[in-house]
Amino acid sequence: MKSAVFASAVVVASADFAEFKAKYGKVYNGDEEAVAEAQYNANMAWAAENTNADVQFGENQFSDLSSDQYRVAAGLGYKANAHAGLPHLGVHEYQGEELAASVDWTTQGAVTPVKDQGQCGSCWAFSTTGGMEGAWQIGTGSLKSMSEQQLVDCSTQNAGCNGGSMELAFNFAGTVNVATESSYPYTARDGTCKTSGTTAIPRGGVTGYKSVGQSTDSLKSALNLGPVSVAIEADQMAFQMYSGGVLSSGCGTNLDHGVLAVGYDSTSFKVKNSWGTSWGNRGYLQISQSGNTCGIHSDASYPTVSGAVLSAKDDAWEAFKGKYGKVYNGDEDEHRATYEANMQWAAENSGDDVQFGENQFSDLSTEQYRVAAGLGYKANRNSGLPHLGVHEYQGEELAASVDWTTQGAVTPVKDQGQCGSCWAFSTTGGMEGAWQIGTGSLTSILSSSSLTAPPRMQDATEAAWSSPSTLLAP
Numbered sequence: 001m002k003s004a005v006f007a008s009a010v011v012v013a014s015a016d017f018a019e020f021k022a023k024y025g026k027v028y029n030g031d032e033e034a035v036a037e038a039q040y041n042a043n044m045a046w047a048a049e050n051t052n053a054d055v056q057f058g059e060n061q062f063s064d065l066s067s068d069q070y071r072v073a074a075g076l077g078y079k080a081n082a083h084a085g086l087p088h089l090g091v092h093e094y095q096g097e098e099l100a101a102s103v104d105w106t107t108q109g110a111v112t113p114v115k116d117q118g119q120c121g122s123c124w125a126f127s128t129t130g131g132m133e134g135a136w137q138i139g140t141g142s143l144k145s146m147s148e149q150q151l152v153d154c155s156t157q158n159a160g161c162n163g164g165s166m167e168l169a170f171n172f173a174g175t176v177n178v179a180t181e182s183s184y185p186y187t188a189r190d191g192t193c194k195t196s197g198t199t200a201i202p203r204g205g206v207t208g209y210k211s212v213g214q215s216t217d218s219l220k221s222a223l224n225l226g227p228v229s230v231a232i233e234a235d236q237m238a239f240q241m242y243s244g245g246v247l248s249s250g251c252g253t254n255l256d257h258g259v260l261a262v263g264y265d266s267t268s269f270k271v272k273n274s275w276g277t278s279w280g281n282r283g284y285l286q287i288s289q290s291g292n293t294c295g296i297h298s299d300a301s302y303p304t305v306s307g308a309v310l311s312a313k314d315d316a317w318e319a320f321k322g323k324y325g326k327v328y329n330g331d332e333d334e335h336r337a338t339y340e341a342n343m344q345w346a347a348e349n350s351g352d353d354v355q356f357g358e359n360q361f362s363d364l365s366t367e368q369y370r371v372a373a374g375l376g377y378k379a380n381r382n383s384g385l386p387h388l389g390v391h392e393y394q395g396e397e398l399a400a401s402v403d404w405t406t407q408g409a410v411t412p413v414k415d416q417g418q419c420g421s422c423w424a425f426s427t428t429g430g431m432e433g434a435w436q437i438g439t440g441s442l443t444s445i446l447s448s449s450s451l452t453a454p455p456r457m458q459d460a461t462e463a464a465w466s467s468p469s470t471l472l473a474p
Contacts (some may be wrong), residue, residue: 016044017064024061024278032343036064047241055238055245060279062240074275076256077121077163078231080299087302088167089208092225093219102221104263104270110134110227111262112145114283116187116276120161125151126274127229128169128410131303132178134227134262136201140307144200147184150176154193155325161190166229166258170209170303177203177340183333195341196365198333202313203344205305212300216289219300220264230271231255231299244281248288253295261292261300264289270298313340324360339363376420409433411444 002265017037020026028036040063047057062070105111112133117126125148137143151158155172158164179197212222222228234257238250246268263270268286277283287293320326328335339362346356361369404410411432416425428445436442 017041020059020063020196026064028034031085041064043237043241046237047243050238050241051249054244055247056243057238057241058243060243061276062279065240067235067237067240071235073119074123074234074240074257075117075119075123075161076235077123077159077161078256078258078297079124079163079165080129080231080255081165081167088301089210091211091213092218092222093213094215094221096465097221099217099220099225102263103220105134105223105227105351106262106272109143110137111260111272112143114272115148115186115274117148117186117274120152120188120190121163122148122161122188123274124158124164124166124258125149125155127231128166128173128303129181130227130260130262130272131166131170131229131301132173132201132206132305134260135303135305136205138226139305139346141410145181146200147179147181147186147197149186150179150184150194150197153191161188166231167209167211167301170206170301173201173206173303174204174206177201177337177344178206179337195366196337198337199313199340201305202309202340204309205307206305209301209303209387210301212302214292214297214300214346216297217260219269219297220289220443222300222302223261223264223269226302227260227272228300228302230259230261230296232257232259232271232294232296234259234294242280242285246286246288248290248293251294252297255295255298261296271296271410278411316343320358320362326363335363338365372418374416374418374420374422376422378423404433408442409436411442 017040020040026036036318043063043065044059049061051057062073065073091225110133111130117123128151129146129148133143133146151164151169151172152160154176155164155169157168157172177197177199180200183196183411183436184194187363210222212218212228219228219230233252233254235254236251238247259274260272261269262272262284267290268288271285271287273280273282273283273285287296292298317339320339326335342362342364343358346358346362361372364372409432410429413426432445433443
């Protein structure tokens with residue numbers, strides 16, 4: 001009888017494992033499947049034994065992994081901030097103010113959907129973007145999903161998929177245009193930093209960060225203002241197999257994972273994880289407010305933001321579009337991101353000797369600019385064309401300065417448009433000046449209509465002088 005019961009249990013377990021493999025797309029090589037199935041059965045037995053009315057454990061994407069395998073797969077990449085003296089705006093402490101009975105920012109439009117960091121140790125980046133997304137929405141009314149990959153690739157004080165700190169990431173975010181997730185998508189691996197992308201928060205929009213005092217009331221007080229980035233210990237079985245309820249034990253305070261506190265009720269903190277919606281309660285968990293459970297009090301912080309920079313950026317962009325008559329067809333966000341990146345480059349590279357700034361090309365990428373600028377010069381490959389020799393310096397005394405624009409020998413600046421006819425404008429400019437100096441008469445010559453062919457300066461000059469009457473503007 002016992003053997004029949006045991007055989008029945010094995011059949012049920014095998015069926016459960018088969019469904020698990022199909023649900024999570026699990027594929028194994030050789031003997032790996034038998035090992036994974038045994039681990040799955042042991043983990044599910046632990047979950048069943050430890051589940052009660054207060055907290056539940058069950059199946060998720062980690063259910064076939066040993067503890068060591070889980071720690072790798074979960075991407076536990078939080079690292080305490082080891083850089084002393086970083087600027088921040090102080091410590092948020094509970095001051096005895098009346099606190100709301102409960103807070104849930106997921107119902108207030110300040111939290112984006114649950115994301116999945118994969119096996120990259122970038123939890124710190126997801127915790128950081130969660131804090132910024134919430135603060136920006138509360139400050140400006142606009143919820144934008146922000147790029148974790150930008151932090152992974154570009155926040156060099158952190159270590160990408162090898163871990164990082166939310167505080168260091170907040171400091172980095174204040175120095176750049178924070179990109180949207182869609183324009184700088186997540187790859188779950190370290191990459192090369194990109195400077196282009198649609199802006200979610202303009203440079204300077206993140207003004208700093210505040211640490212949170214290490215108490216339940218201080219964390220609750222901070223949560224009355226918005227979501228809070230927190231570090232916890234998540235390397236234990238209680239996290240690996242969590243599926244619902246309030247977690248009050250089974251985790252320590254050796255911090256290894258960055259997550260986002262998004263609210264609280266009378267007994268627990270509501271926490272958004274970055275392991276997808278198949279883990280926990282659709283990607284969320286509740287951590288007990290009794291003591292420093294899982295280390296949730298130990299390292300909490302939130303960013304401070306200012307929407308004033310957004311207004312300034314909006315005003316500058318609208319003024320640019322109006323000034324140059326810019327109209328876009330579904331790609332305005334891309335051009336605005338390029339404009340802001342170009343203007344940032346201009347500000348960083350301008351000095352007493354040379355200045356850079358806004359013009360009609362400021363919304364264009366390098367490739368787009370090369371087309372729009374009409375760069376059409378081609379070297380003269382026709383040898384043997386008649387000319388009057390080469391002008392060389394003969395040691396004569398040179399004027400200290402020369403400016404023919406003040407001597408009446410230069411016509412007003414013209415615009416070639418997107419035609420690669422720069423050679424024609426250069427040719428007419430040379431002829432206009434020479435004719436004025438020689439005759440005293442400055443006449444603007446039609447640059448394009450008469451010099452369209454041949455497209456070389458010497459050819460064009462020869463052709464022009466062979467029929468000068470056709471070149472004079474009416």
